Amino acid sequence: MATIHEVRGVPDREIRPPGPQRTLLAQDRRLGYWLVTPAIVLLLAITAYPLVYNIWNSFRYVTPDNPVVNGKAAGLANYRRMFGQYSGFQTALLHTVIFTVVSVAIEVAVGLVLALALNKPFRGRGLVRAAVFIPWAVPTVVSAEVWKEMFDPQQGFVDYALKLLHLPGSTTSWLANTDTSWVALFVADAWKNTPFVAIILIGGLQVIPGEIYEAARIDGASAWRQFRRLTLPLLKPALMVALIFRTLSAFLVFDVVYIMSNGGPGTSTTTLAYLDFNDFHVNNDYGLGGALSLVLIVMCLLVAAAYTRIFRERS
């Protein structure tokens, strides 16, 4: 991120041809404003506007299916309903936290191993990297459909492989059971997102200068010690980026759940984002959905703030 600050140091007089200083500076600034405006306007229109509109909605009844109260002020009623007993919020929150913790842990651990394995040069490294990055680059609908089918008891590979290896569980209908459907979701999510963590970490490994390892080796540090004392601390910024990205997107997981398990069986894999989608697209209860959206955003902010804090304290 430092490069952006370096940008500020560009001596602008070098760009400008000789001429009246003030008008040229004004011209330069005006050009900057013109060029940056479209991007800022677009981003504000799709982030700030819906956000403000949503805050307003969360304190009203916005229920086209119920014209009696539609549009009336609701006070905190939406929030009370959301945290209430019948909304499914508590269960969905638990599911979301479990999903986030487990999938992020798997992805960061395996992603670190993958990044270390793919960092040193070897013959065919480009091809290998491309091969393991492909699952990240394909649409979620692909990873979800692929693993839905791999776990299918009729057409799938998982049960077939278990049978071939004479292992237990070869007749499991993975997505039809409350516990095993989580396994399918974790595998599908990890398969797609582990390469993403690896990409970020490879970038972090690339900027670590090789000479410090040479120095450590001359000092007789073992490979493990080098990893613990050099690689891991120096990789911290990249790890933090990967962790924040993955945690925030796992916390808002929707598409893979929608496609693979549809929140079920029952509500056993319903997450908060899934609940939010239902409020908006199934129940047409935009006030309630708005309240949930807002709570989700606040939770994401808290998670991001917590990460920043932890990493700042440690370093």
Next chain:
Amino acid sequence: MSTLTVTHDGRPAQFAVPRRRAPKPSAIARTVLILLFVLASLFPFYWIVITSVKTNSDLARGTHSLLPTSFSWSAYKADFAQYDYWRNVLNSAIVALSTTVITIVVGSAAGYALARTKMRGRPVLLGFILVAGFFPVMAMVGPLFLTFTNIHVIDNFLTLIVSYLVYTLPIAIWFLANFFSQIPIEIEEAAVCDGLTRLRALFRVIVPVAMPGVLTAAILSFILAWNDFTFALSFMQTPSKYTAPLAINNLGHSQYQVFPNMIDAAVVVVTIPIALLVLAAQRRIVSGFTSGSTK
């Protein structure tokens, strides 16, 4: 990478064991590990491909085998001819390419402004773009849906394209601002001295030099837009306007039966362009994600 560092046994280079000797156990372990990763990444695709070319009768028998048991294009034909899947692929292409073009034009302009002009408020703008990049979009799909419904732009490609900018613009602006700032200032100086206006210099001189960076930003934007499911699910209502990922979710499911070969054929079609893109641009993708995040 200097040759000094590649000695596998940790000795200083001049004492290194010649490379032709039997490989070290750690090197073998690493190779096996890498092969396992490659297998885990690619095997599911292999399974999908062989299922996509199975006949319906073969699937009904429920035969399992690691090798293809039958070969037929019937699932592909059914997807394209019967269910007009080509239209969904075309929709995806239109939407993803438009998103990419808009991202590049708007993102280059903003990136240039932030990198090379002396405008005021730059830290605030950069901060805003960074926050927008981390914006929890998935929590905002509902509110966006409501906003678009109120202004009657639901079920519209343009709505989808504008929504994707929330993913693509922040990352493109950060990446391009970094890239522009690394181009030697003298190039632009010379162009301006030759009598070009700033804007002309930008498009005639800077953009061509920045082509590698622009291409990386374009590839990332295309992948992000091509892959979306949730926005399309929320904003598109007419099946003929569905993008390919959304169509896949409905393909091959009749009322009584699921046809995995049809789903898989559609999955293969939507995957091929992405796989080719990653093969061609693996290095660019890594650099795109790492600049701006870990420097």
